[in-house]
Amino acid sequence: MELKGISKAFGTVQANKDISIRVMPGTIHGIIGENGAGKSTLMSILYGFYKADAGEIWIKGKHTHIPDSQAAISAGIGMVFQHFKLVQNFTVLENIILGAEDGALLRPSLSKARKELKRLAEEYELNVDPDEKIEELSVGHQQRVEILKALYRQADILILDEPTGVLTPAEADHLFRILDFLRKEGKTIILITHKLREIMEITDTVSVMRRGEMTATVKTAETSPEQLAELMVGRKVLLNVDKTPAQPGKTVLEVENLRVKDEDGIERLKGINLEIRAGEILGIAGVAGNGQSELLEILGGFAKGTGHIRINGEEIDLTGKHSDGQSRRRRGISHVPEDRHSLGLILDFAAWENMVFGYHSDPAYQKNRFVMDNAGIVAHTAEAMERFDVRPPIPTLPAKSFSGGNQQKIVLAREIERNPALLLVGQPTRGVDIGAIEFIHKRIIELRDQGAAILLVSVELDEIRALSDRVAVMFDGQVMGIGPVETATQTGMGCLMAGMGGEDVRGMDGWTIAAPEESQ
Amino acid sequence: MDFGTIIEILDSAVRLGTPLLLACLAGLFSERAGIFDIGLEGKMLMAAFFSGAVAAVTGNAWLGLLAGVGGSMSLAFVHGLASITFRGNQLISGVAVNFLASGFTVLIAQSWFHQGGRTPQLSGNGRFDPITLPGAEAVQDVPFLGPIYSNLISGHSILVYVAFAMVPITWWVLFRTRFGLRLRAVGENPESVDTAGISVIRMRYTAVAITGVLAGLGGVYLATGLAAGFVKEMTAGRGYIALAALIFAKWRPVPALGATMLFGLLEAISNRYPNIDLGVVTLPIQFMQAVPYILTVIILAGFIGKAIPPRAGGQPYVKER
Amino acid sequence: DPAIIYDLGGKYDKSFNEAAFNGAKRWAEETGGSYKELEMQSEAQREQALRKLAESGANPIVMTGFAFGDTLNTVAPDYPDTKFAIVDMVVDQPNVESIVFKEEQGSYLVGMMAAMASKTGTVGFVGGMDIPLIRKFACGYVQGVKAVNPDAKVIQNMTGTTPAAWNDPVKGGEIAKAQISQGADVIYAAAGGTGIGVLQAAADGDVLSIGVDSNQNYLHPGKVLTSMLKRVDNAVYDAFSAGPDLKPGIKVMGLAQNGVGVAMDDNNKSLVTPEMEKAVEQAKADIASGKIEVHDYMSDDSCPVE
């Protein structure tokens, strides 16, 4: 596969500029680059989703014209988009056959697909229940569906756009096993990611993109993470977080027997007990969907439940009139939510409006009893954007015009700035490029050092390890174990995340482990 | 209330519910494909006019039907152009379509027939007369089932049977065919359809065209089945009621049948019982006239719960901003 | 020149605006004169239209519909030299002629005919909207029915509460069908465009119907028993003929003045029996002589019979 001189502009934004790249069959080719560098755009052009302004696509040595995705599919290209293109309320099977049906009736297509799916599942260890609705699947499984879609269409070239951003480490490992397998079968794989570890681990060659241009293509074996990071960001990047030991103060947050039920009446938190002290970061590890989101939601005030939460010894209302996000914020709880698009930001709002979102009732932002002090907020935002290195630092730009990393910085700025007693952080660096990750991590540590208590939820074990002082592992709505990060072993944590105690865990000094029978 | 009365009320409900049903199914195709349509009223009106006009001139109801459907489809095309090609606001376009039909029908009717925006009365083959199903007379006297068959089921215009047949057909098309799968997908997530190599634009235009046909049939039934000619504004808000029924039915064909027939039934009841004497007070006529709408609100609030529209509904499909 | 302003229903409403239009047309044809005419768009235009015509020198200015009453009351004093005529409403101004029709008398007659034509003893009435004018029609009708057959049942319906009530032939037809299924075999429609659906459904259902305002017998020959005529056309014709000499005051258009009546023509000849004709003639005479007094709903906002 080869791209020659691809250019693409969205209005005045030049997303791709004269890009050429060549990928050999039977290899995995990585593409890295900062947020907004144009990676997704380039791949979407290859897949016929966008039309290039200029340039040629060559497949298997033939100049191929790809005006739409249909052509791309016929040319043997399959793509797993950064944001999945699945129909949420369709079953897996329906999603698989969509656009690849045999004949006008569904029944034969469905039964054929069911058989084929079974074969693929066995061949590639890609199990999914074909009759499950997409909306009921975890993101990991949704991604399998996307991969299956491509394989069902007999793709020889598979493009994966930031596939691991939403996966747990275990899921990611599984994915890489599959990719390895596919490579051995002679398929070509293009992998976009922000994670240098993954690039180093699995790719054969890697290309670096910067501001719409291809800055380098190198053999993975001949490079290092540091070099790639530098190529990407244009300066030296610190890949490890600098952190002094924590100096915990008094207890800020106490959580006692916290229980939350979801809309269907299923208990998602089954009696959580925790405490966090001033000046320490408690990381919550666990496979996504084991109650971490619910924990953040109830602490952040937008889920209801029973039990006790105390901030600096004061009881917090869990069900009544004062159990909403604004009351929580007044009590000094700030919250960087897991999903910045649907929770943390209003994408249509300007940056300055997002900068006070949730704190808009704060007297500091009111001009008088009736109206808000918009000019003041804009000025304040401009200054905060400067401090948090949000690019471009234009307060009137709508949030949707910022790249993922910069959006996250806006949220972080808003929540950190207030010097909260307790900061809740969910997946702070999901989909964010290396440069931004470095920055965000630094800020979180800084806040800790100023004496805030921080609850960090992340599916990235690396991130948990790098930032946390203590770690709690959640499984099935319970805390399986909690203890200092220094003594946590990889295997021990893995066992806890899977809901098991056992030998491996016992070796972890200073850890409190829940009684195993509770895990059922 | 005896059995005969119940049959009569149900019979009336079927007639009153049929135009709503056709319009509701029309809206279903469009909205399932992600195009909101508050212009059902206008499409029906346009079809009512053209069917009435052409049937009056030719004396042939079938030619009227073709013309009516054509009129409705031309408005559907305008709506499609606005909401698919030009990515305009679908609500604005729907409002415009309603205004357009409302003014245009009377304007042409006046310039063609000089009867104050009416078409001449239709008679004979210019109308879709009730048809008697085979054996209807024979089974008339069979207790219970006899009247149901001969009075309720038999004796409607062909368009009623078409409308009822459209319910299972719509269901089958939507849930059992490739076309239906793609149609639903395009209303839920057009990107998934696009990346699967299917043209979003073509799917949506097809859906909008089907909407034109079905809404057209609803209008045709009004002018050539139920009434005998076109009268200005004769849809009298039925397009909006059909829209309400569509939401009521949560965009599903079989519940759409239920919802529209419920509206028909409530209207038939309020026609049949203009006043209800409760002994102490006689409920005023205005109350009985409002009963269908009041009951709708109560049923909606009490039993239906939240209706979630197709996810991509109302938004133009824009790939590149 | 004289002028006429039609009410919001428009001049082709197949009802009394159309009758007024016919009167004006007849006048123009017969005298060769010309006249101005205006159609309303909205409530606020009433005054606009009146003043516009008055300032253009039109005289007299005729308007159809009670809804003009209020406006005329304020406008008329500003143009003392212009004569106005208003149909269906009394406006007490020195330069206004108020033309009121005794619809109850005409309705009484058609009620009698309905009762005599009915074999089931049940007849129907379909009104456009529940407003006093329609109640006046209904009340006269019921009185006529009961005068012939005190045990007769009259089913009364109104079509709606929005302006659509006057333009919904489908609903009119459906109401007629409901009345037919309850035994009604003569149905009187006073509902504008909706009435067309009533007449149609009656014809389809093989029962008789009664038209209103103008002669609607021709719509379904042999199926429309008669039409209650409200000679707005005559009123307009007279006013136009009188010209600037129009006599202010109240002009009552009852049976005696040929202001209301029943339509007899070739289309309904076969339906009207000699007895019917005799009874109607007798009643006409009795009403004119005062022997029968048809109660006017408007006199006390109530109707003695139901």
Add this chain to the structure above:
Amino acid sequence: MEKTPKWVDVALIPLLNLLIAFVISGIVVLLIGEDPIKAIKVMVSGALGSPYGWGYTLYYATNFIFTGLAVAVAYHASQFNIGGEGQATLGGLGVALVLLAFPWPHWTIALIAAMAGGAIFGAAWAAIPAYLQAKRGSHIVITTIMFNFIGAAVLNYMLVNVLRPRGSMDPATARFGASTHLPTFHDFPLVGQFFSKSVPANVSFFVAILACYLVWVLIWRTKLGFEIRAFGRSESAARYAGISPVKIVMAAMLISGGLAGLMAINNVMGEAHRLVLNSVEGAGFIGIAVALMGRNHPFGVFLAALLFGFLYQGGGELALETTIPRELITVIQALVILFTGAFDNMLRAPIESFFVARANARKEA
């Protein structure tokens, strides 16, 4: 993308769209055998050519400003309020009840009381649909449609059976006392002499302008407006921020219904001086078009309302002065809505790409 000059965006494109709408309307006029040039002349001079014309144009515009704002406010909270018609109808009832209840000494006091009456009744008529939407998830589009019908029935009942003076043929209330009559443009100092006695435009027009300003303040300057907009754009984010969905839906809909109800100070109190059947005359529905065309911004609503006021008055003149049927106006309105609203991108897209291409070319150079 912000490379298109502002004047092109807000002035040139809408004007071109308007032009297309009028050209097509002209073709329609030609097709029905009338003279389009004359039609345009009559419309423009009738609506804008004299203080008299303006007196009507602004009167209609006042109605549309209120109903347009009503739709716009609800829209910001992502509620599609089709119930303006019913809310304005009930607002009329509220105004009439207030004005008939008490011999008001002066119009200023009467106006304030009537505004309260209209707004409260209008808001009350929006309250049930709002509550059902907020608490039960009953779709607001259905319930507001239903409440339009129910409102018409309520008004019909009240006028015929309760409020009609005894013996009156007209299903309308008695006239309001002369002291409650709002000053019309004719009564204004200085400019009054230019307006004839019959022009219906009255002080309500200024109330409407004030309402535009207050709605603008509400939506873009207050906490509540911030929350309304936030909720309207993203319900999930609003919950995260601690904004109560029930509160926002209720607040937005009550304000919306209140604005629709306020319309009655113009048509009922200011013009008719009594309440008649169907006094709203479809202004509630036109409000939808006005709001959507005005992009739900009060200033846009103001402009769109003026445009519709112009069409209404110009169309009225057309019906009065020519033999063109009055339905032509409906067609022109439809075309204006279509081209300036729904077909907006037809011109916008090519014009914008022209400017983008120019900007890119400059960047290259």
